Amino acid sequence: MALMLPTARRKDGDEVPYIPLKIFNFKLRLPFVHWGIEGSEILQAMVMFVTAMGIIQVMKDVFDMPFELAMTIVVFHELMYCLHQLLGDPIVPGWITPALPLVIAYLNKITMGTDRIEGLIALQVMLGLIYFVLGVTGLAKKLIEYTPKAIQSGILLGAGVSGLIGTYVFAPTGTGLMKYPLSITVGGLFALYLIYSKGFTEKVRSGQMDGKKFLMTVANLGIAPGIAAGIIVGWISGELPLPVMQPGLFFIPQFSEVLNNYSVVGLGMPPAQVWLAAIPMALVAYIIAFGNMILGETVMRTANEQYRPDEKVDSDPNRMNIVCAIRNFAEGFFFPHAGLGGPTWTAMQVTICERYKGGRKAMDSIFSGMGTFNYMKFASCLILPLVLIFQPALPIALSLTMMIQGFACVYIAMNMVSNNTERGIAGICGAALAVQGAAWGLGVGILLCALLLGKEAFIQKTEKKEPAEPATAPVS
Numbered sequence: 001m002a003l004m005l006p007t008a009r010r011k012d013g014d015e016v017p018y019i020p021l022k023i024f025n026f027k028l029r030l031p032f033v034h035w036g037i038e039g040s041e042i043l044q045a046m047v048m049f050v051t052a053m054g055i056i057q058v059m060k061d062v063f064d065m066p067f068e069l070a071m072t073i074v075v076f077h078e079l080m081y082c083l084h085q086l087l088g089d090p091i092v093p094g095w096i097t098p099a100l101p102l103v104i105a106y107l108n109k110i111t112m113g114t115d116r117i118e119g120l121i122a123l124q125v126m127l128g129l130i131y132f133v134l135g136v137t138g139l140a141k142k143l144i145e146y147t148p149k150a151i152q153s154g155i156l157l158g159a160g161v162s163g164l165i166g167t168y169v170f171a172p173t174g175t176g177l178m179k180y181p182l183s184i185t186v187g188g189l190f191a192l193y194l195i196y197s198k199g200f201t202e203k204v205r206s207g208q209m210d211g212k213k214f215l216m217t218v219a220n221l222g223i224a225p226g227i228a229a230g231i232i233v234g235w236i237s238g239e240l241p242l243p244v245m246q247p248g249l250f251f252i253p254q255f256s257e258v259l260n261n262y263s264v265v266g267l268g269m270p271p272a273q274v275w276l277a278a279i280p281m282a283l284v285a286y287i288i289a290f291g292n293m294i295l296g297e298t299v300m301r302t303a304n305e306q307y308r309p310d311e312k313v314d315s316d317p318n319r320m321n322i323v324c325a326i327r328n329f330a331e332g333f334f335f336p337h338a339g340l341g342g343p344t345w346t347a348m349q350v351t352i353c354e355r356y357k358g359g360r361k362a363m364d365s366i367f368s369g370m371g372t373f374n375y376m377k378f379a380s381c382l383i384l385p386l387v388l389i390f391q392p393a394l395p396i397a398l399s400l401t402m403m404i405q406g407f408a409c410v411y412i413a414m415n416m417v418s419n420n421t422e423r424g425i426a427g428i429c430g431a432a433l434a435v436q437g438a439a440w441g442l443g444v445g446i447l448l449c450a451l452l453l454g455k456e457a458f459i460q461k462t463e464k465k466e467p468a469e470p471a472t473a474p475v476s
Helices: 039-053 055-063 067-081 097-108 114-137 140-145 149-165 181-196 198-206 213-219 224-237 255-262 272-307 317-334 346-356 366-380 384-416 420-436 438-452
Strands: none
Touching: 039 055, 039 067, 039 224, 039 346, 039 366, 039 384, 055 067, 055 097, 055 114, 055 384, 067 255, 067 317, 067 366, 097 114, 097 149, 097 272, 097 384, 097 420, 114 140, 114 272, 114 317, 140 272, 140 317, 149 272, 149 384, 149 420, 149 438, 181 198, 181 224, 181 384, 224 384, 272 317, 272 346, 272 366, 272 438, 346 366, 384 420, 420 438
């Protein structure tokens, strides 16, 4: 039963109460006042916030940023997530995780120091501009329709491979498997089994696990059990140091330090050439983000229309783009975040929607579930004991996140293309993207599509898939 004020109650079939703002279809909704607080999502958020802290390792490696300042950026980033429920968006937002290895490679090619920080500022603000323009004009769908499937596949393939061979997973001299072999092996295998094992997932979907509440809970937590297992093995084996606790209940963000040293407030606006150089990477990030946006909205709509006729849900893709634009503008100018501002955290979107399907007794509203999770995840970043417990485990959390994301990117990429010519283009495009960066990847992909597929490659159409060679090879 959700905890709420009488103002949040609604009749079956009605929409959750809100205050209309009369701009961009924004609908102001406040916790307790317009939607209730759910206990299950509070508990999940207090564990899953560790994935948000994973970006601290990237900020430390790429910018040599102290922990306290990187954690301050995480706090602001998590606060921006709350804008979605505040302005009427039924979504669980996240990083543009598949783009992260490409963003890291893009930044590492820029000189360390002010130049590199300006590169991230320009990238995130440029991404925000793309979100805004396509959201206001409604052209987001057209951009994806006219981007050949071979290029979309190549982008995901390049992102997945780049992450897997990078410093945080399989690189021989990196901070992944070679440094934490037991932790990442156990955590990675456990997470992959829970999420992708054919036998286990079929039992979950077919209802064979319905009487086993503990296993169902573990299955619905996505990557979190794998991260927890990896951390525990790391502590037991000595690969990870035990947490060092400090007095105090709350983490105090150092906003002024970040503003003075890592934002336009202290550094000024980046020069024109930095903005131009960021455009290809911003386009690649948006193409990946748009795919996540479609997936997240589909999951939510399916749960609402098929299982919850008691609630009317207004899902507006243009509003979602505009809220993402606001987040990326605010972060890019003042608290730049290497994970960028994406529309959907797919794993948690699915997890919350699965519980939502259980009816009003399980979750009063989609907003009560998603809102509780986002707000509590932000609050957890301010609870000092929780932050200190997970601080030594950040490399494990990031490595496992990149591994699971890489697995997903590769199989989704392979399933997007329709024939062997497209598969070949996707492979070369992905290799160029992973090795040379976004501009090369897009350029090579466009050139090969034009040369090998002709103008029809740039027109959206439905094709029957040809089997991969040899004919006996499995097709996703």
